[in-house]
Every structure is written in C-alpha cells, then in structure tokens.
Amino acid sequence: MIIKQLNIGIIGLGTVGTGVIETLEQKTKILKKKYNxxxxxxGISAKNKNKKRGFNIKKYNWYDNPLDIIEIPNINIIVELIGGSSGLALKIAKKTLTKKKHLITANKALLAVYGKQLSKTAKKNDVNICYEAAVAGAIPIINILENRMLSENITNICGILNGTCNYILSKMDEENLNFxxxxxxxxxxxxxxxxxxxDISGNDSAYKLVILTNLIFSSNFKIKDVYIEGITRVSNIDLEMANKLGYKILLLGISNIKNKVIQLRVHPCLVSQSxxxxxxxxxxxxxxxDGDMSGKNFFIGKGAGKKPTAASIISDIISFDNSKKRKLSNTMEKEATFKKANMLERKGKFYLRMAVLDKPGVLADITSYFKKKKISISSMFQLENKISGYVQLIFVTHNILEKQLILTIKKIEKIDKVKTKVNLIRIENNL
Ligand SMILES: NC(=O)c1ccc[n+]([C@@H]2O[C@H](COP(=O)([O-])OP(=O)(O)OC[C@H]3O[C@@H](n4cnc5c(N)ncnc54)[C@H](OP(=O)(O)O)[C@@H]3O)[C@@H](O)[C@H]2O)c1
Structure with missing residues (x-):
C-alpha cells in the first residue's frame, strides 16, 4: 500500500501552532493507520527561536524568515498561525498561493478583510484555502455548511461566535463578577x-460572521458592512433584569437574508431563557x-483554545484533497449581489434602562415621549436600590421600528431628570 505523503510548513508556534505540532507528534501512528x-x-518558524515551547524545536528545520519555508520545493501545504489582518500573515498567504501551495489558516481577521483577493489568487493558481479553525474553533461549521449548501439554501445563520465574551457574560450573570x-x-x-x-468590541465575532455570510450567500461583504456593538455596556444590573424578565444576555452574530437584503449584525441580545x-x-x-430543507440546526462546541483549534487545523490537513475545491474559492467567483439592510429599518422588541433623578413627574415625562411616538411598552419597572444616587428605570417595548425608538431615546436623554444615556439592548425572539 502506498502511504500518501503530505509535506507541510507551520508558521506561527503560539497557542495553536504548538497545539498542532504536539497533536501531530502524538497521532503519527494513528494517522498512518487510519488515513494511510x-x-x-x-519547516517551522516563529518570531523568537529561543522561546520555550511545548515541543522540541530541534526535531524540526527552523527558518528565521517564515517566507523561506514557502520556497521548500516539495512542500504541499503552508499552515499560517501568526494572526493579524495584514502584514506578515498577508505576505505569507499571497506567497503561498502564488507559489502554488495550499494554504491552511485560522486567521479570521485576514480572511474577513482579504478573503476575496486571496480566493482569486488561489483560483488563478489552482490551489485551495482551508479555514475550518477560523470560525467557532472546534465546531466543524465550515465543512457542515460546504456540504449542506449542496442540497439546500441556508437563509439565516446566528451564533455565539466569541468564547471570551460568552465567558465574561456567563461569569457576570452566574457569579455576579463585575466586567x-x-x-x-x-x-x-x-x-x-x-x-x-x-473580543469585547465585537470585532472578532464580526470577522467570523463575514466569513460565514460570504460562504453561504456567495457574497463579498466586509467588516464595514456589519453593525457592531461589543459587550462593554452590559452591566450586572442588565443581566439581573434580563433574568427577571425571563431572558439571558448573549453577544450574537446574526446574518439573515430576505428579498436579497442581508442583515449583518453583532450586538448583545436578550434571548429567551428557554x-x-x-x-x-x-x-x-x-x-x-436555518435551511429551506432541514429547518433549524444547532451546533455547539469549544470556540477556542489550543486543542480545540488544533483539532480543526488537523482535520483540514487530513481531509486535504487536491481535487476538492473549497468554497472560499468557489463562491467568490460567482459573487452574488445583495443589499445590506439598514439597522434603523429593523423592527423588534427592545430592553431599555436609564438612570433618573428621584423626583415626581419624571416617569410621566418619559412615558409622554413613548406615547407621542406610539411606542407601546410591554413592561416597566423600577429597581428597588438606587445606583450612584439615581433610580434605575427599565422598560421593555413591543415591536417597534428601531429608527422610531432611537429618535425617541434622543428626546428622552435631553430630559434634565434623565441622568445617563439610555442603555438599549435588542430582544431576539424566535431563537
Ligand atoms: N488561540 C485560539 O484559541 C485561536 C482560536 C481560533 C483561531 N485562532 C487564530 O489562530 C492564529 C494564531 O493564534 P494563537 O492564539 O496561536 O496566537 P499566538 O499564541 O499569539 O501565536 C502567534 C505566533 O505567531 C508568531 N509570530 C508573531 N509575529 C511573528 C513574526 N513577525 N514573525 C514570525 N512569527 C511571528 C509568534 O512567535 P513567538 O512565539 O516567537 O512570539 C507565535 O508563535 C490567529 O490568527 C488567531 O486568530 C486562535
């Protein structure tokens, strides 16, 4: 039996790079037996040759200049694990593809910004880009989508795409830790x-959302097309109030299509506890x-870390098959044109929190603006304890056009008894 030889170079030996090498060392025999x-x-390369690593670098050929690894004549695949949306990572990606080598990367920032350009270069040179590890760590979502898209149209995708934010919100909620x-x-x-x-600005989730969206809709959206809000405005009070109302607060990335208009957004959401x-x-x-054939499917797994991310890189390596074109190359060439939805035109329910002076008439002043703009409120309450001397008021709206609510909030914030900006968190039903 002929054993297939895959010759690879690994550039970047940090958390993920070390995880890949350690795992390959541990699984050499299994890979030979199972996959022939x-x-x-x-070749391997990183910034500092003398740094202590979790494996013995003397077993490998070290290259001071990572770009030299790509010149090794019989190398098939370059694994880029440096990170960064441009600079060296971009140079490595471009050189790898133009030298007709395949590229495996975990670099979501690079793909979200240069995905289209790189896919064109890959196509021109008849090589592939694999990027399972770039989105949702160990969840094989890229593979699932590539396969599923052969049989059905995916119309919505939504997820918790950043483990750090989810960890922070969980700990604030369950252990009452501050941010x-x-x-x-x-x-x-x-x-x-x-x-x-x-992570906390929402940018990381937006990178992943752009990659997923461009994969499933054959589009060419950029980070600037995503409405992004991070988690820094979510406070312990909001998490507590959300619980009272039957919700949890999560940072979600959401992409959905309706009549060729795509909504791309990353922001904290109140999601039903059920x-x-x-x-x-x-x-x-x-x-x-959400697909037109299978309906909703739910995938869960570790989103980051040494082993979970290395598992996705290694699955890209072992499933490597030169005849299989990856969707990053395929879809971009028949790029579809969609319009980007305007957040202000979105209809939904909202959670609002504001700090006000404990004076008679303040509630009437606020609700008069809601009345004027025909914003109906499904619940309203006041926190028992004051915070920094101010009363906290919470409102939950019925469905309303975001534009209408934003205009009203601007007016409310001008009331002299309202002492802070209104904290608005969107409520996502139907999840
Ligand atoms: N960590 C995760 O859980 C995770 C999950 C999914 C995706 N990713 C993605 O995977 C990639 C790597 O992440 P990581 O967490 O492994 O990063 P990391 O621990 O910071 O490692 C980065 C590696 O790149 C090397 N490097 C940086 N600048 C370099 C330069 N100018 N020349 C040569 N080498 C350079 C560093 O060298 P030294 O070691 O010598 O400093 C280090 O080995 C990123 O794109 C990240 O977004 C990471």
Missing part, C-alpha cells in the same frame, strides 16, 4: 488575548443555521 497518511513537517474581574479571569484561563479589544442558545455557557460557541 504521513504528515511531514518540513473587569470576569475579563481578567478570562485572560488567566487563556480564553482572552492580552489585548482583548477585538432557547437552546441561552444554555450555552462560558467559553463555548454555538451556531444555529
């Missing part, structure tokens, strides 16, 4: 980056797809 496959690591402590714990546990900006998504805790990720 030898995976040979012909800063929950974030610090996430960093100590290794879920959050030392610079967590992309929904499956509300049960997804801590660093877990989840994705719900």
């Amino acid at each position: 496959l030898n995976i040979n690591i012909l 800063e402590t929950a974030l610090k714990n996430a960093q100590n546990e290794g879920f959050a980056e030392s610079n967590p900006f992309d 929904s499956l998504l509300a049960k997804v805790k801590n660093e877990l990720n989840a994705v719900i797809t």
Whole structure:
C-alpha cells in the first residue's frame, strides 16, 4: 500500500501552532493507520527561536524568515498561525498561493478583510484555502455548511461566535463578577488575548460572521458592512433584569437574508431563557443555521483554545484533497449581489434602562415621549436600590421600528431628570 505523503510548513508556534505540532507528534501512528497518511513537517518558524515551547524545536528545520519555508520545493501545504489582518500573515498567504501551495489558516481577521483577493489568487493558481479553525474553533461549521449548501439554501445563520465574551457574560450573570474581574479571569484561563479589544468590541465575532455570510450567500461583504456593538455596556444590573424578565444576555452574530437584503449584525441580545442558545455557557460557541430543507440546526462546541483549534487545523490537513475545491474559492467567483439592510429599518422588541433623578413627574415625562411616538411598552419597572444616587428605570417595548425608538431615546436623554444615556439592548425572539 502506498502511504500518501503530505509535506507541510507551520508558521506561527503560539497557542495553536504548538497545539498542532504536539497533536501531530502524538497521532503519527494513528494517522498512518487510519488515513494511510504521513504528515511531514518540513519547516517551522516563529518570531523568537529561543522561546520555550511545548515541543522540541530541534526535531524540526527552523527558518528565521517564515517566507523561506514557502520556497521548500516539495512542500504541499503552508499552515499560517501568526494572526493579524495584514502584514506578515498577508505576505505569507499571497506567497503561498502564488507559489502554488495550499494554504491552511485560522486567521479570521485576514480572511474577513482579504478573503476575496486571496480566493482569486488561489483560483488563478489552482490551489485551495482551508479555514475550518477560523470560525467557532472546534465546531466543524465550515465543512457542515460546504456540504449542506449542496442540497439546500441556508437563509439565516446566528451564533455565539466569541468564547471570551460568552465567558465574561456567563461569569457576570452566574457569579455576579463585575466586567473587569470576569475579563481578567478570562485572560488567566487563556480564553482572552492580552489585548482583548477585538473580543469585547465585537470585532472578532464580526470577522467570523463575514466569513460565514460570504460562504453561504456567495457574497463579498466586509467588516464595514456589519453593525457592531461589543459587550462593554452590559452591566450586572442588565443581566439581573434580563433574568427577571425571563431572558439571558448573549453577544450574537446574526446574518439573515430576505428579498436579497442581508442583515449583518453583532450586538448583545436578550434571548429567551428557554432557547437552546441561552444554555450555552462560558467559553463555548454555538451556531444555529436555518435551511429551506432541514429547518433549524444547532451546533455547539469549544470556540477556542489550543486543542480545540488544533483539532480543526488537523482535520483540514487530513481531509486535504487536491481535487476538492473549497468554497472560499468557489463562491467568490460567482459573487452574488445583495443589499445590506439598514439597522434603523429593523423592527423588534427592545430592553431599555436609564438612570433618573428621584423626583415626581419624571416617569410621566418619559412615558409622554413613548406615547407621542406610539411606542407601546410591554413592561416597566423600577429597581428597588438606587445606583450612584439615581433610580434605575427599565422598560421593555413591543415591536417597534428601531429608527422610531432611537429618535425617541434622543428626546428622552435631553430630559434634565434623565441622568445617563439610555442603555438599549435588542430582544431576539424566535431563537
Ligand atoms: N488561540 C485560539 O484559541 C485561536 C482560536 C481560533 C483561531 N485562532 C487564530 O489562530 C492564529 C494564531 O493564534 P494563537 O492564539 O496561536 O496566537 P499566538 O499564541 O499569539 O501565536 C502567534 C505566533 O505567531 C508568531 N509570530 C508573531 N509575529 C511573528 C513574526 N513577525 N514573525 C514570525 N512569527 C511571528 C509568534 O512567535 P513567538 O512565539 O516567537 O512570539 C507565535 O508563535 C490567529 O490568527 C488567531 O486568530 C486562535
């Protein structure tokens, strides 16, 4: 029996790169037996050769310049695990494809920004880009979508796409930790980056949402097309109030299509406690797809970390088959044109919290604006305890056009007895 030889180079030996090498070392025999496959690591590279790693770098050929690995003549695949939406990661990706080598990457930022350009280069050079690890860590959502799209139209996709934010919101909710402590714990546990900006700002979820959307709709949306709100405005009071109202607060990425108009949004949402998504805790990720044949499907799994992410990279390596074109290349070429929905035109229910002076008439002033704009309120209550000397008022609206509500909020914020900006969180029913 002929053993298939796959010659790979690994650039980036941090959390994921180390996980890939450690796993390949542990599973060499199984891979040979199960898949008739030898995976040979012909070159490795990172920034600092002297850094202590979880494996012995002396067993491999080290390259000071990562770009030199791509020049190794019999190399088939380059695995890019450096990160970053441009710079070296982009150089590696471009050179890999133009040298007619296949690219495997976990780099969602790069794909969300340069996905189309890279897919054109891949197609021109008849090579593939695999990126299972770039979205939702261990959940094989890219593979599932690629296969499922052969038989049905996916019309909606929605998910918890950032484990750090889900961990922070879970800990704030269940252990009553404040945001800063929950974030610090996430960093100590290794879920959050030392610079967590992309996580908590919602950008990381938006990268993944763009990748999923462009895959399922054959579109070419960019980060700028996504409405993005992070989790920094969600407070412990909001989580407590959400519980009282029968909801959980989650950061969701949502993409859906109606009449060739696509809504792309990442923001905190109130989701019914009875929904499956509300049960997804801590660093877990989840994705719900909605197809015209199968209806709703729900996928859950570890969204990040050394082993879960390495598992997706290795599944890309072992399922590598030169004759199979990946969708990143396929879909972009027959790019479909869609309109991007305007958030202000979206109808929905909303949770509103505002801090006001404890003075007679304040409630009447606020509700008079709701009345004027025909915004009907399904529940309203006042927190027993004041915070920083102010009374906290909570309102939940019935369905309303977002534009109408935003205009009303602007008026309410001008009332002198209203002391903070109104904290608005969208309510997502039907999940
Ligand atoms: N961590 C996760 O759970 C996870 C999950 C899904 C996707 N991803 C994606 O996977 C990729 C890697 O993430 P990671 O967590 O493994 O990152 P990381 O731990 O920060 O590792 C980055 C690696 O890149 C190397 N590197 C950085 N700049 C370099 C340069 N100029 N030249 C050569 N090497 C350079 C670093 O070298 P040194 O080691 O020498 O500093 C390090 O080995 C990113 O795109 C990330 O978004 C990560």
